[in-house]
Amino acid sequence: MRQTLIGQSSGFVAVLDKVSKLAPINRPVLIVGDRGTGKELIAQRLHYLSKRWDKPLISLNCAALSEGVVDSELFGHEIGSFSGATKKHQGRFERAESGTLFLDELATTPLSVQEKLLRVIEYGEYERVGGQRILRSDVRLICATNADLPQLAAQGTFRSDLLDRLAFDVILLPNLQQRVEDIPLLAEHFALKMCQELGLPLFAGFSAQCQELLLNYPWPGNVRELKNVVERAIYLNPDPNAPIKALIFNPFQPSFLEHGSQSNENKNKDIEKQRLSVPLDYKKWVHEQDIILLNQALNHAQHNQKKAAGLLGLSYHQFRGMLRKYKMV
Template sequence: MKEQSLLGQSTNFLSVLDKVSRLAPINRPVLIIGERGTGKELIARRLHYLSKRWDKPLININCATLSEGVVDSELFGHEAGSFTGAKGRHQGRFERAEGGTLFLDELATAPLFVQEKLLRVIEYGEYERVGGTRSLDCDVRLICATNANLPELAQKGEFRADLLDRLAFDVLLLPPLRERQQDIPLLAEHFAMKMCQELGYELFAGFSEKCHQSLLSYPWPGNVRELKNVVERAIYQNPDPSNPIEELVFNPFANHAEPKIEVKESHWSLPLDYKEWQQQQDTQMLNQALTEAQHNQKRAAQLLGLSYHQFRGMLRKYKMV
Protein backbone atom coordinates (compact mmCIF):
# COMPACT_ATOMS: atom_id res chain seq x y z
CA MET A 1 0.00 0.00 0.00
CA LYS A 2 1.30 3.39 -0.94
CA GLU A 3 0.96 6.79 0.63
CA GLN A 4 -2.14 7.40 -1.51
CA SER A 5 -4.11 5.11 0.81
CA LEU A 6 -3.94 7.69 3.60
CA LEU A 7 -7.13 9.28 2.33
CA GLY A 8 -10.08 10.27 4.46
CA GLN A 9 -12.21 13.05 5.78
CA SER A 10 -13.93 11.40 8.74
CA THR A 11 -13.38 13.11 12.06
CA ASN A 12 -11.70 10.15 13.80
CA PHE A 13 -9.29 9.63 10.88
CA LEU A 14 -8.35 13.31 10.63
CA SER A 15 -7.74 13.43 14.38
CA VAL A 16 -5.18 10.62 13.99
CA LEU A 17 -3.37 12.52 11.22
CA ASP A 18 -3.36 15.65 13.38
CA LYS A 19 -1.84 13.69 16.26
CA VAL A 20 0.78 12.24 13.91
CA SER A 21 1.79 15.75 12.86
CA ARG A 22 2.24 16.79 16.49
CA LEU A 23 4.11 13.61 17.46
CA ALA A 24 6.45 13.49 14.48
CA PRO A 25 8.98 16.14 15.63
CA ILE A 26 9.24 14.68 19.16
CA ASN A 27 12.11 12.24 19.49
CA ARG A 28 10.27 9.57 21.49
CA PRO A 29 9.05 6.03 20.76
CA VAL A 30 5.53 5.74 19.36
CA LEU A 31 3.16 2.79 19.53
CA ILE A 32 0.63 2.28 16.72
CA ILE A 33 -2.38 0.07 17.45
CA GLY A 34 -4.74 -1.01 14.70
CA GLU A 35 -6.40 -3.94 12.97
CA ARG A 36 -4.86 -5.47 9.86
CA GLY A 37 -5.25 -3.30 6.82
CA THR A 38 -5.73 -0.02 8.70
CA GLY A 39 -2.46 1.47 7.44
CA LYS A 40 -0.06 1.10 10.38
CA GLU A 41 3.01 1.12 8.13
CA LEU A 42 1.73 4.18 6.27
CA ILE A 43 1.35 6.03 9.57
CA ALA A 44 4.88 5.01 10.56
CA ARG A 45 6.19 6.42 7.26
CA ARG A 46 4.32 9.64 7.86
CA LEU A 47 5.82 9.94 11.36
CA HIS A 48 9.30 9.47 9.91
CA TYR A 49 9.02 11.87 6.97
CA LEU A 50 7.47 14.61 9.10
CA SER A 51 10.25 14.26 11.68
CA LYS A 52 13.71 15.82 11.81
CA ARG A 53 15.05 12.43 10.73
CA TRP A 54 13.28 12.58 7.35
CA ASP A 55 16.56 12.51 5.37
CA LYS A 56 17.93 9.51 7.32
CA PRO A 57 17.09 5.82 6.85
CA LEU A 58 13.65 4.37 7.55
CA ILE A 59 14.13 0.65 8.15
CA ASN A 60 11.26 -1.83 8.54
CA ILE A 61 11.08 -5.28 10.10
CA ASN A 62 8.08 -7.55 10.63
CA CYS A 63 8.75 -9.59 13.75
CA ALA A 64 6.11 -12.16 12.83
CA THR A 65 7.95 -13.22 9.67
CA LEU A 66 11.14 -14.25 11.49
CA SER A 67 11.87 -17.18 13.78
CA GLU A 68 12.90 -16.57 17.39
CA GLY A 69 16.59 -17.00 16.69
CA VAL A 70 16.64 -14.96 13.50
CA VAL A 71 14.79 -11.88 14.80
CA ASP A 72 17.54 -11.29 17.38
CA SER A 73 20.25 -11.34 14.72
CA GLU A 74 18.20 -9.26 12.28
CA LEU A 75 17.61 -6.53 14.82
CA PHE A 76 21.00 -6.30 16.48
CA GLY A 77 23.35 -7.98 14.01
CA HIS A 78 25.86 -10.70 14.80
CA GLU A 79 29.59 -11.27 14.87
CA ALA A 80 31.41 -13.84 12.77
CA GLY A 81 31.26 -17.28 14.39
CA SER A 82 28.54 -16.29 16.87
CA PHE A 83 26.51 -19.30 15.76
CA THR A 84 26.70 -22.10 13.19
CA GLY A 85 26.77 -20.62 9.72
CA ALA A 86 27.72 -17.11 10.84
CA LYS A 87 30.74 -16.71 8.56
CA GLY A 88 30.98 -12.93 8.73
CA ARG A 89 29.75 -9.92 10.65
CA HIS A 90 26.12 -9.10 9.94
CA GLN A 91 24.79 -5.56 10.17
CA GLY A 92 21.46 -5.50 12.03
CA ARG A 93 18.47 -3.27 11.44
CA PHE A 94 19.36 -0.93 14.30
CA GLU A 95 22.78 -0.35 12.78
CA ARG A 96 21.29 0.24 9.32
CA ALA A 97 18.75 2.68 10.78
CA GLU A 98 21.37 4.74 12.64
CA GLY A 99 20.29 8.39 12.78
CA GLY A 100 16.87 7.50 11.38
CA THR A 101 13.82 5.44 12.29
CA LEU A 102 13.22 1.73 12.87
CA PHE A 103 9.67 0.47 12.37
CA LEU A 104 8.87 -2.80 14.16
CA ASP A 105 5.63 -4.34 12.93
CA GLU A 106 3.83 -7.18 14.76
CA LEU A 107 5.72 -6.26 17.92
CA ALA A 108 3.67 -8.62 20.11
CA THR A 109 5.31 -11.61 18.41
CA ALA A 110 8.84 -10.58 19.48
CA PRO A 111 10.36 -13.07 21.98
CA LEU A 112 10.73 -11.91 25.59
CA PHE A 113 14.53 -11.93 25.48
CA VAL A 114 14.40 -9.65 22.41
CA GLN A 115 11.97 -7.38 24.26
CA GLU A 116 14.54 -7.11 27.04
CA LYS A 117 17.17 -5.96 24.53
CA LEU A 118 14.74 -3.44 23.06
CA LEU A 119 14.19 -2.05 26.53
CA ARG A 120 17.94 -1.54 26.94
CA VAL A 121 18.15 0.28 23.61
CA ILE A 122 15.37 2.67 24.63
CA GLU A 123 16.70 3.27 28.15
CA TYR A 124 20.43 3.50 27.49
CA GLY A 125 20.78 3.99 23.74
CA GLU A 126 23.09 1.00 23.29
CA TYR A 127 23.08 -2.66 22.28
CA GLU A 128 25.44 -5.53 21.46
CA ARG A 129 25.58 -7.68 18.36
CA VAL A 130 24.78 -11.35 18.87
CA GLY A 131 28.06 -12.98 19.93
CA GLY A 132 29.63 -9.56 20.53
CA THR A 133 31.23 -8.15 23.66
CA ARG A 134 31.29 -4.44 22.80
CA SER A 135 28.35 -2.10 23.31
CA LEU A 136 27.36 -0.02 20.31
CA ASP A 137 25.79 3.41 20.66
CA CYS A 138 22.40 3.80 19.06
CA ASP A 139 20.59 6.91 17.81
CA VAL A 140 17.41 5.44 16.36
CA ARG A 141 13.79 6.41 16.85
CA LEU A 142 11.63 3.35 17.47
CA ILE A 143 8.09 3.10 16.07
CA CYS A 144 6.23 -0.09 16.89
CA ALA A 145 2.92 -1.47 15.68
CA THR A 146 0.60 -4.31 16.61
CA ASN A 147 -3.01 -5.39 16.46
CA ALA A 148 -2.70 -7.18 19.81
CA ASN A 149 -3.90 -5.99 23.20
CA LEU A 150 -0.49 -5.29 24.76
CA PRO A 151 -1.76 -4.27 28.23
CA GLU A 152 -3.64 -7.57 28.44
CA LEU A 153 -0.57 -9.52 27.28
CA ALA A 154 1.54 -7.67 29.85
CA GLN A 155 -0.86 -8.67 32.62
CA LYS A 156 -0.52 -12.30 31.52
CA GLY A 157 3.28 -12.03 31.51
CA GLU A 158 3.41 -12.56 27.74
CA PHE A 159 4.77 -9.08 27.07
CA ARG A 160 7.20 -7.08 29.17
CA ALA A 161 5.29 -4.45 31.14
CA ASP A 162 8.40 -2.28 31.51
CA LEU A 163 8.91 -2.24 27.74
CA LEU A 164 5.27 -1.31 27.24
CA ASP A 165 5.76 1.60 29.64
CA ARG A 166 8.76 2.86 27.65
CA LEU A 167 7.09 2.46 24.28
CA ALA A 168 3.84 4.11 25.24
CA PHE A 169 5.09 7.69 25.33
CA ASP A 170 1.96 8.07 23.25
CA VAL A 171 -0.28 5.65 21.41
CA LEU A 172 -1.90 6.09 18.02
CA LEU A 173 -5.17 4.16 17.80
CA LEU A 174 -6.12 3.70 14.15
CA PRO A 175 -9.89 3.49 13.57
CA PRO A 176 -11.13 0.48 11.58
CA LEU A 177 -12.81 1.23 8.25
CA ARG A 178 -16.27 0.32 9.58
CA GLU A 179 -15.91 3.32 11.94
CA ARG A 180 -14.98 5.57 9.00
CA GLN A 181 -18.23 5.32 7.03
CA GLN A 182 -17.72 8.74 5.50
CA ASP A 183 -14.42 7.61 3.97
CA ILE A 184 -15.61 4.40 2.32
CA PRO A 185 -17.06 6.01 -0.85
CA LEU A 186 -14.04 8.32 -1.13
CA LEU A 187 -11.55 5.46 -0.91
CA ALA A 188 -13.59 3.18 -3.17
CA GLU A 189 -13.76 5.78 -5.92
CA HIS A 190 -10.04 6.51 -5.57
CA PHE A 191 -9.08 2.83 -5.94
CA ALA A 192 -11.54 2.43 -8.80
CA MET A 193 -10.10 5.32 -10.79
CA LYS A 194 -6.53 4.08 -10.26
CA MET A 195 -7.53 0.61 -11.49
CA CYS A 196 -9.27 2.10 -14.53
CA GLN A 197 -6.08 4.00 -15.37
CA GLU A 198 -4.05 0.79 -15.01
CA LEU A 199 -6.39 -1.04 -17.39
CA GLY A 200 -6.44 1.82 -19.89
CA TYR A 201 -10.12 2.72 -19.44
CA GLU A 202 -11.06 6.26 -20.43
CA LEU A 203 -13.27 6.80 -17.39
CA PHE A 204 -14.79 5.22 -14.30
CA ALA A 205 -18.56 4.91 -14.71
CA GLY A 206 -19.24 4.73 -10.96
CA PHE A 207 -21.04 2.29 -8.67
CA SER A 208 -24.72 1.41 -8.84
CA GLU A 209 -26.83 2.37 -5.84
CA LYS A 210 -27.02 -1.24 -4.64
CA CYS A 211 -23.20 -1.51 -4.75
CA HIS A 212 -22.84 1.79 -2.93
CA GLN A 213 -25.08 0.47 -0.15
CA SER A 214 -23.17 -2.83 -0.10
CA LEU A 215 -19.91 -0.95 0.42
CA LEU A 216 -21.41 0.94 3.36
CA SER A 217 -23.07 -2.07 5.02
CA TYR A 218 -20.18 -4.55 4.76
CA PRO A 219 -18.13 -4.81 8.03
CA TRP A 220 -14.67 -4.74 6.33
CA PRO A 221 -12.67 -7.09 8.57
CA GLY A 222 -9.66 -6.49 6.29
CA ASN A 223 -10.18 -2.71 6.34
CA VAL A 224 -8.67 -0.49 3.62
CA ARG A 225 -6.57 -3.29 2.13
CA GLU A 226 -9.68 -5.41 1.69
CA LEU A 227 -11.65 -2.50 0.22
CA LYS A 228 -8.92 -1.97 -2.37
CA ASN A 229 -9.09 -5.63 -3.41
CA VAL A 230 -12.88 -5.66 -3.65
CA VAL A 231 -12.98 -2.51 -5.78
CA GLU A 232 -10.15 -3.52 -8.10
CA ARG A 233 -11.72 -6.96 -8.54
CA ALA A 234 -15.03 -5.37 -9.47
CA ILE A 235 -13.40 -3.07 -12.04
CA TYR A 236 -11.64 -5.81 -13.98
CA GLN A 237 -14.67 -8.14 -13.81
CA ASN A 238 -17.10 -5.48 -15.05
CA PRO A 239 -18.20 -6.74 -18.51
CA ASP A 240 -18.83 -3.22 -19.83
CA PRO A 241 -16.52 -0.49 -18.43
CA SER A 242 -18.89 2.18 -19.77
CA ASN A 243 -21.59 1.04 -17.32
CA PRO A 244 -21.56 1.40 -13.52
CA ILE A 245 -20.40 -1.48 -11.34
CA GLU A 246 -23.39 -3.72 -10.58
CA GLU A 247 -21.78 -6.54 -8.57
CA LEU A 248 -19.18 -6.81 -5.83
CA VAL A 249 -17.42 -10.03 -4.80
CA PHE A 250 -16.42 -9.73 -1.16
CA ASN A 251 -15.13 -13.27 -0.75
CA PRO A 252 -13.21 -14.59 -3.78
CA PHE A 253 -12.81 -17.96 -2.02
CA ALA A 254 -16.57 -18.55 -1.84
CA ASN A 255 -18.34 -20.95 -4.16
CA HIS A 256 -19.23 -19.02 -7.30
CA ALA A 257 -22.69 -20.56 -7.11
CA GLU A 258 -23.34 -18.61 -3.93
CA PRO A 259 -25.29 -15.38 -4.36
CA LYS A 260 -23.08 -12.31 -4.18
CA ILE A 261 -23.57 -9.92 -1.29
CA GLU A 262 -26.01 -7.28 -2.35
CA VAL A 263 -28.22 -4.70 -0.69
CA LYS A 264 -31.52 -4.05 -2.36
CA GLU A 265 -32.23 -0.51 -3.42
CA SER A 266 -34.21 1.23 -0.72
CA HIS A 267 -35.76 4.60 -0.22
CA TRP A 268 -36.03 6.14 3.20
CA SER A 269 -38.26 8.83 4.50
CA LEU A 270 -36.05 11.70 5.52
CA PRO A 271 -35.26 13.13 7.96
CA LEU A 272 -34.44 10.11 10.13
CA ASP A 273 -32.30 9.30 13.17
CA TYR A 274 -29.27 7.71 11.48
CA LYS A 275 -27.78 6.25 14.69
CA GLU A 276 -31.08 4.59 15.59
CA TRP A 277 -31.46 3.28 12.02
CA GLN A 278 -27.90 1.91 12.03
CA GLN A 279 -28.49 0.19 15.36
CA GLN A 280 -31.64 -1.46 13.99
CA GLN A 281 -29.77 -2.65 10.89
CA ASP A 282 -26.83 -4.01 12.91
CA THR A 283 -29.08 -5.70 15.45
CA GLN A 284 -31.12 -7.36 12.72
CA MET A 285 -27.95 -8.55 10.99
CA LEU A 286 -26.47 -9.94 14.24
CA ASN A 287 -29.69 -11.77 15.11
CA GLN A 288 -29.91 -13.29 11.63
CA ALA A 289 -26.31 -14.49 11.82
CA LEU A 290 -26.89 -16.00 15.27
CA THR A 291 -30.03 -17.76 14.06
CA GLU A 292 -28.32 -19.23 10.99
CA ALA A 293 -25.36 -20.30 13.12
CA GLN A 294 -27.69 -21.88 15.71
CA HIS A 295 -26.32 -19.35 18.23
CA ASN A 296 -22.74 -20.50 17.80
CA GLN A 297 -21.04 -17.11 18.10
CA LYS A 298 -17.80 -18.14 16.40
CA ARG A 299 -19.74 -19.47 13.40
CA ALA A 300 -21.94 -16.35 13.36
CA ALA A 301 -18.83 -14.17 13.28
CA GLN A 302 -17.52 -16.16 10.30
CA LEU A 303 -20.81 -15.67 8.46
CA LEU A 304 -20.32 -11.90 8.77
CA GLY A 305 -16.62 -11.92 7.93
CA LEU A 306 -15.73 -10.78 11.45
CA SER A 307 -13.30 -12.10 14.00
CA TYR A 308 -14.82 -13.60 17.14
CA HIS A 309 -13.67 -10.61 19.20
CA GLN A 310 -15.15 -8.13 16.69
CA PHE A 311 -18.46 -10.00 16.79
CA ARG A 312 -18.46 -10.05 20.60
CA GLY A 313 -17.68 -6.34 20.58
CA MET A 314 -20.77 -5.62 18.47
CA LEU A 315 -22.92 -7.76 20.77
CA ARG A 316 -21.68 -5.79 23.76
CA LYS A 317 -22.15 -2.48 21.93
CA TYR A 318 -25.85 -3.19 21.43
CA LYS A 319 -26.25 -4.89 24.85
CA MET A 320 -27.11 -8.24 23.27
CA VAL A 321 -25.05 -10.20 25.81
Protein backbone atom coordinates in the same frame (compact mmCIF):
# COMPACT_ATOMS: atom_id res chain seq x y z
CA MET B 1 6.77 4.61 -3.10
CA ARG B 2 4.77 6.32 -0.35
CA GLN B 3 1.02 5.75 -0.34
CA THR B 4 -1.65 8.34 0.43
CA LEU B 5 -3.70 8.47 3.60
CA ILE B 6 -7.28 9.29 2.60
CA GLY B 7 -10.20 10.24 4.82
CA GLN B 8 -12.20 13.11 6.23
CA SER B 9 -14.07 11.47 9.11
CA SER B 10 -13.59 13.20 12.45
CA GLY B 11 -11.81 10.23 14.05
CA PHE B 12 -9.38 9.83 11.18
CA VAL B 13 -8.65 13.57 10.95
CA ALA B 14 -7.95 13.61 14.70
CA VAL B 15 -5.40 10.81 14.21
CA LEU B 16 -3.63 12.76 11.45
CA ASP B 17 -3.51 15.85 13.66
CA LYS B 18 -1.97 13.82 16.47
CA VAL B 19 0.60 12.34 14.10
CA SER B 20 1.61 15.84 12.96
CA LYS B 21 2.18 16.89 16.58
CA LEU B 22 4.07 13.72 17.48
CA ALA B 23 6.30 13.55 14.41
CA PRO B 24 8.88 16.21 15.42
CA ILE B 25 9.27 14.84 18.98
CA ASN B 26 12.14 12.38 19.26
CA ARG B 27 10.33 9.75 21.32
CA PRO B 28 9.15 6.17 20.68
CA VAL B 29 5.60 5.87 19.37
CA LEU B 30 3.18 2.96 19.63
CA ILE B 31 0.53 2.52 16.91
CA VAL B 32 -2.43 0.29 17.77
CA GLY B 33 -5.02 -0.78 15.22
CA ASP B 34 -6.79 -3.71 13.60
CA ARG B 35 -5.27 -5.42 10.58
CA GLY B 36 -5.58 -3.42 7.39
CA THR B 37 -6.07 -0.05 9.09
CA GLY B 38 -2.84 1.47 7.75
CA LYS B 39 -0.38 1.21 10.64
CA GLU B 40 2.64 1.23 8.32
CA LEU B 41 1.31 4.29 6.48
CA ILE B 42 1.04 6.13 9.80
CA ALA B 43 4.62 5.11 10.61
CA GLN B 44 5.75 6.52 7.27
CA ARG B 45 3.95 9.78 7.98
CA LEU B 46 5.60 10.04 11.39
CA HIS B 47 9.01 9.56 9.78
CA TYR B 48 8.60 11.95 6.84
CA LEU B 49 7.19 14.72 9.05
CA SER B 50 10.07 14.35 11.52
CA LYS B 51 13.53 15.88 11.51
CA ARG B 52 14.81 12.48 10.36
CA TRP B 53 12.85 12.63 7.08
CA ASP B 54 16.02 12.49 4.94
CA LYS B 55 17.48 9.52 6.86
CA PRO B 56 16.63 5.81 6.47
CA LEU B 57 13.21 4.40 7.30
CA ILE B 58 13.69 0.68 7.94
CA SER B 59 10.85 -1.77 8.62
CA LEU B 60 10.59 -5.25 10.10
CA ASN B 61 7.56 -7.49 10.55
CA CYS B 62 8.41 -9.31 13.77
CA ALA B 63 5.72 -11.97 13.25
CA ALA B 64 7.41 -13.24 10.10
CA LEU B 65 10.56 -14.41 11.89
CA SER B 66 11.46 -16.94 14.57
CA GLU B 67 13.08 -15.91 17.87
CA GLY B 68 16.69 -16.43 16.81
CA VAL B 69 16.18 -14.82 13.42
CA VAL B 70 14.38 -11.71 14.70
CA ASP B 71 17.23 -11.19 17.19
CA SER B 72 19.79 -11.33 14.38
CA GLU B 73 17.69 -9.18 12.05
CA LEU B 74 17.33 -6.44 14.64
CA PHE B 75 20.80 -6.35 16.15
CA GLY B 76 22.98 -8.12 13.56
CA HIS B 77 25.39 -10.98 14.19
CA GLU B 78 29.11 -11.70 14.11
CA ILE B 79 30.89 -14.35 12.06
CA GLY B 80 30.54 -17.77 13.68
CA SER B 81 27.88 -16.66 16.16
CA PHE B 82 25.74 -19.61 15.07
CA SER B 83 25.74 -22.36 12.47
CA GLY B 84 25.68 -20.81 9.02
CA ALA B 85 26.92 -17.37 10.14
CA THR B 86 29.76 -17.17 7.62
CA LYS B 87 29.90 -13.39 7.52
CA LYS B 88 29.05 -10.41 9.68
CA HIS B 89 25.42 -9.32 9.33
CA GLN B 90 24.28 -5.73 9.74
CA GLY B 91 21.04 -5.54 11.73
CA ARG B 92 18.09 -3.22 11.21
CA PHE B 93 19.23 -0.87 13.97
CA GLU B 94 22.53 -0.31 12.19
CA ARG B 95 20.81 0.19 8.84
CA ALA B 96 18.37 2.67 10.40
CA GLU B 97 21.10 4.72 12.10
CA SER B 98 20.07 8.40 12.44
CA GLY B 99 16.68 7.47 11.00
CA THR B 100 13.57 5.51 12.02
CA LEU B 101 12.97 1.82 12.67
CA PHE B 102 9.39 0.58 12.32
CA LEU B 103 8.57 -2.72 14.04
CA ASP B 104 5.23 -4.24 13.06
CA GLU B 105 3.49 -7.03 15.01
CA LEU B 106 5.48 -6.06 18.11
CA ALA B 107 3.48 -8.35 20.41
CA THR B 108 5.00 -11.42 18.75
CA THR B 109 8.57 -10.60 19.82
CA PRO B 110 9.99 -13.01 22.44
CA LEU B 111 10.82 -11.71 25.91
CA SER B 112 14.57 -11.98 25.28
CA VAL B 113 14.27 -9.60 22.31
CA GLN B 114 12.00 -7.28 24.31
CA GLU B 115 14.74 -6.98 26.93
CA LYS B 116 17.25 -5.89 24.27
CA LEU B 117 14.76 -3.39 22.84
CA LEU B 118 14.33 -1.90 26.29
CA ARG B 119 18.11 -1.48 26.59
CA VAL B 120 18.29 0.34 23.25
CA ILE B 121 15.49 2.71 24.23
CA GLU B 122 16.88 3.43 27.70
CA TYR B 123 20.62 3.56 26.99
CA GLY B 124 20.93 3.76 23.21
CA GLU B 125 23.19 0.72 23.05
CA TYR B 126 23.15 -2.95 21.99
CA GLU B 127 25.42 -5.80 20.91
CA ARG B 128 25.35 -7.96 17.82
CA VAL B 129 24.43 -11.62 18.34
CA GLY B 130 27.69 -13.38 19.24
CA GLY B 131 29.46 -10.03 19.70
CA GLN B 132 31.09 -8.40 22.69
CA ARG B 133 31.48 -4.83 21.48
CA ILE B 134 28.81 -2.35 22.55
CA LEU B 135 27.33 -0.40 19.66
CA ARG B 136 25.67 2.97 20.02
CA SER B 137 22.33 3.68 18.38
CA ASP B 138 20.58 6.88 17.37
CA VAL B 139 17.30 5.51 16.03
CA ARG B 140 13.71 6.52 16.59
CA LEU B 141 11.57 3.48 17.29
CA ILE B 142 7.98 3.24 16.03
CA CYS B 143 6.12 0.06 16.92
CA ALA B 144 2.73 -1.28 15.85
CA THR B 145 0.39 -4.00 17.01
CA ASN B 146 -3.22 -5.15 16.89
CA ALA B 147 -2.88 -6.86 20.28
CA ASP B 148 -3.92 -5.62 23.72
CA LEU B 149 -0.43 -4.96 25.12
CA PRO B 150 -1.57 -3.90 28.61
CA GLN B 151 -3.41 -7.23 28.92
CA LEU B 152 -0.38 -9.14 27.65
CA ALA B 153 1.80 -7.26 30.15
CA ALA B 154 -0.59 -8.23 32.95
CA GLN B 155 -0.33 -11.85 31.80
CA GLY B 156 3.47 -11.69 31.78
CA THR B 157 3.90 -12.32 28.04
CA PHE B 158 4.95 -8.73 27.31
CA ARG B 159 7.36 -6.70 29.40
CA SER B 160 5.51 -3.98 31.30
CA ASP B 161 8.67 -1.83 31.53
CA LEU B 162 9.06 -1.94 27.73
CA LEU B 163 5.40 -0.98 27.35
CA ASP B 164 5.99 1.99 29.66
CA ARG B 165 8.92 3.18 27.52
CA LEU B 166 7.07 2.73 24.25
CA ALA B 167 3.88 4.40 25.38
CA PHE B 168 5.16 7.96 25.45
CA ASP B 169 2.02 8.32 23.41
CA VAL B 170 -0.23 5.88 21.62
CA ILE B 171 -1.91 6.36 18.25
CA LEU B 172 -5.21 4.44 18.14
CA LEU B 173 -6.31 3.86 14.55
CA PRO B 174 -10.06 3.65 13.88
CA ASN B 175 -11.25 0.68 11.87
CA LEU B 176 -13.35 1.11 8.74
CA GLN B 177 -16.63 0.59 10.61
CA GLN B 178 -15.70 3.59 12.76
CA ARG B 179 -15.11 5.77 9.68
CA VAL B 180 -17.93 4.71 7.36
CA GLU B 181 -18.09 8.14 5.71
CA ASP B 182 -14.58 7.54 4.34
CA ILE B 183 -15.58 4.36 2.47
CA PRO B 184 -16.86 6.13 -0.70
CA LEU B 185 -13.71 8.27 -0.87
CA LEU B 186 -11.42 5.28 -0.47
CA ALA B 187 -13.40 3.14 -2.90
CA GLU B 188 -13.29 5.81 -5.61
CA HIS B 189 -9.56 6.35 -5.04
CA PHE B 190 -8.76 2.65 -5.40
CA ALA B 191 -11.06 2.38 -8.43
CA LEU B 192 -9.38 5.28 -10.23
CA LYS B 193 -5.92 3.87 -9.51
CA MET B 194 -6.95 0.46 -10.85
CA CYS B 195 -8.48 1.99 -14.00
CA GLN B 196 -5.23 3.85 -14.56
CA GLU B 197 -3.23 0.65 -14.09
CA LEU B 198 -5.42 -1.22 -16.60
CA GLY B 199 -5.33 1.64 -19.10
CA LEU B 200 -9.09 2.23 -18.91
CA PRO B 201 -10.19 5.69 -20.12
CA LEU B 202 -12.66 6.32 -17.29
CA PHE B 203 -14.30 5.05 -14.13
CA ALA B 204 -18.09 5.03 -14.49
CA GLY B 205 -18.75 4.72 -10.75
CA PHE B 206 -20.65 2.18 -8.66
CA SER B 207 -24.29 1.26 -9.01
CA ALA B 208 -26.61 2.30 -6.17
CA GLN B 209 -26.76 -1.33 -5.08
CA CYS B 210 -22.96 -1.60 -4.87
CA GLN B 211 -22.70 1.69 -2.99
CA GLU B 212 -25.11 0.32 -0.41
CA LEU B 213 -23.15 -2.93 -0.13
CA LEU B 214 -19.88 -1.05 0.37
CA LEU B 215 -21.37 0.98 3.20
CA ASN B 216 -23.06 -1.94 4.96
CA TYR B 217 -20.33 -4.58 4.72
CA PRO B 218 -18.46 -5.07 8.07
CA TRP B 219 -14.94 -4.95 6.51
CA PRO B 220 -13.02 -7.25 8.88
CA GLY B 221 -9.91 -6.62 6.77
CA ASN B 222 -10.49 -2.85 6.79
CA VAL B 223 -8.89 -0.62 4.14
CA ARG B 224 -6.73 -3.41 2.72
CA GLU B 225 -9.83 -5.57 2.16
CA LEU B 226 -11.74 -2.64 0.63
CA LYS B 227 -8.89 -2.10 -1.81
CA ASN B 228 -8.98 -5.75 -2.89
CA VAL B 229 -12.76 -5.77 -3.36
CA VAL B 230 -12.75 -2.59 -5.45
CA GLU B 231 -9.80 -3.59 -7.62
CA ARG B 232 -11.33 -7.02 -8.18
CA ALA B 233 -14.61 -5.41 -9.27
CA ILE B 234 -12.84 -3.10 -11.73
CA TYR B 235 -10.95 -5.80 -13.58
CA LEU B 236 -13.96 -8.15 -13.65
CA ASN B 237 -16.37 -5.48 -14.88
CA PRO B 238 -17.61 -6.75 -18.29
CA ASP B 239 -18.32 -3.21 -19.53
CA PRO B 240 -15.71 -0.62 -18.47
CA ASN B 241 -18.03 2.15 -19.64
CA ALA B 242 -20.82 1.06 -17.27
CA PRO B 243 -20.99 1.43 -13.47
CA ILE B 244 -19.82 -1.47 -11.31
CA LYS B 245 -22.83 -3.75 -10.72
CA ALA B 246 -21.24 -6.67 -8.86
CA LEU B 247 -18.86 -7.01 -5.91
CA ILE B 248 -17.11 -10.18 -4.77
CA PHE B 249 -16.33 -9.95 -1.07
CA ASN B 250 -15.11 -13.53 -0.71
CA PRO B 251 -12.92 -14.67 -3.63
CA PHE B 252 -12.77 -18.17 -2.11
CA GLN B 253 -16.50 -18.61 -2.60
CA PRO B 254 -17.49 -19.99 -6.02
CA SER B 255 -19.21 -17.43 -8.19
CA PHE B 256 -22.31 -19.59 -8.61
CA LEU B 257 -22.80 -19.41 -4.84
CA GLU B 258 -22.02 -15.69 -4.58
CA HIS B 259 -25.11 -13.91 -3.30
CA GLY B 260 -23.61 -10.76 -1.75
CA SER B 261 -23.62 -8.66 -4.90
CA GLN B 262 -27.05 -9.67 -6.16
CA SER B 263 -29.89 -7.42 -5.05
CA ASN B 264 -33.27 -8.69 -3.95
CA GLU B 265 -34.68 -6.85 -6.96
CA ASN B 266 -32.52 -8.88 -9.33
CA LYS B 267 -33.38 -12.09 -7.52
CA ASN B 268 -37.07 -11.27 -7.84
CA LYS B 269 -36.61 -10.60 -11.55
CA ASP B 270 -34.98 -14.02 -11.95
CA ILE B 271 -37.90 -15.61 -10.15
CA GLU B 272 -40.34 -13.76 -12.38
CA LYS B 273 -38.57 -15.06 -15.47
CA GLN B 274 -38.94 -18.58 -14.15
CA ARG B 275 -42.63 -18.00 -13.45
CA LEU B 276 -43.15 -16.75 -17.00
CA SER B 277 -41.72 -19.99 -18.40
CA VAL B 278 -44.73 -22.07 -17.36
CA PRO B 279 -46.20 -24.44 -18.35
CA LEU B 280 -43.22 -26.76 -17.93
CA ASP B 281 -42.34 -30.32 -17.02
CA TYR B 282 -41.42 -29.73 -13.38
CA LYS B 283 -39.69 -33.09 -12.80
CA LYS B 284 -37.63 -32.68 -15.94
CA TRP B 285 -36.70 -29.09 -15.00
CA VAL B 286 -35.56 -30.13 -11.49
CA HIS B 287 -33.61 -33.01 -13.00
CA GLU B 288 -31.76 -30.66 -15.38
CA GLN B 289 -31.08 -28.02 -12.72
CA ASP B 290 -29.68 -30.60 -10.29
CA ILE B 291 -27.28 -31.94 -12.91
CA ILE B 292 -26.12 -28.43 -13.82
CA LEU B 293 -25.50 -27.57 -10.15
CA LEU B 294 -23.70 -30.84 -9.44
CA ASN B 295 -21.41 -30.31 -12.42
CA GLN B 296 -20.67 -26.72 -11.41
CA ALA B 297 -19.78 -27.79 -7.88
CA LEU B 298 -17.52 -30.57 -9.17
CA ASN B 299 -15.75 -28.19 -11.57
CA HIS B 300 -15.13 -25.59 -8.86
CA ALA B 301 -13.86 -28.30 -6.49
CA GLN B 302 -11.66 -29.78 -9.24
CA HIS B 303 -13.72 -32.98 -8.97
CA ASN B 304 -13.00 -33.43 -5.28
CA GLN B 305 -16.39 -34.80 -4.22
CA LYS B 306 -16.02 -33.93 -0.52
CA LYS B 307 -15.25 -30.30 -1.36
CA ALA B 308 -18.07 -30.21 -3.91
CA ALA B 309 -20.49 -31.50 -1.30
CA GLY B 310 -19.40 -28.77 1.09
CA LEU B 311 -19.96 -26.10 -1.56
CA LEU B 312 -23.60 -27.19 -1.79
CA GLY B 313 -24.11 -27.59 1.95
CA LEU B 314 -24.49 -31.36 1.61
CA SER B 315 -22.82 -34.22 3.42
CA TYR B 316 -20.51 -36.42 1.38
CA HIS B 317 -23.04 -39.28 1.47
CA GLN B 318 -25.88 -36.98 0.36
CA PHE B 319 -23.76 -35.73 -2.53
CA ARG B 320 -22.82 -39.27 -3.55
CA GLY B 321 -26.49 -40.21 -3.41
CA MET B 322 -27.37 -37.43 -5.86
CA LEU B 323 -24.57 -38.48 -8.20
CA ARG B 324 -25.92 -42.02 -8.20
CA LYS B 325 -29.48 -40.78 -8.66
CA TYR B 326 -28.53 -38.97 -11.86
CA LYS B 327 -26.12 -41.73 -12.95
CA MET B 328 -23.10 -39.41 -12.80
CA VAL B 329 -20.84 -42.07 -11.23
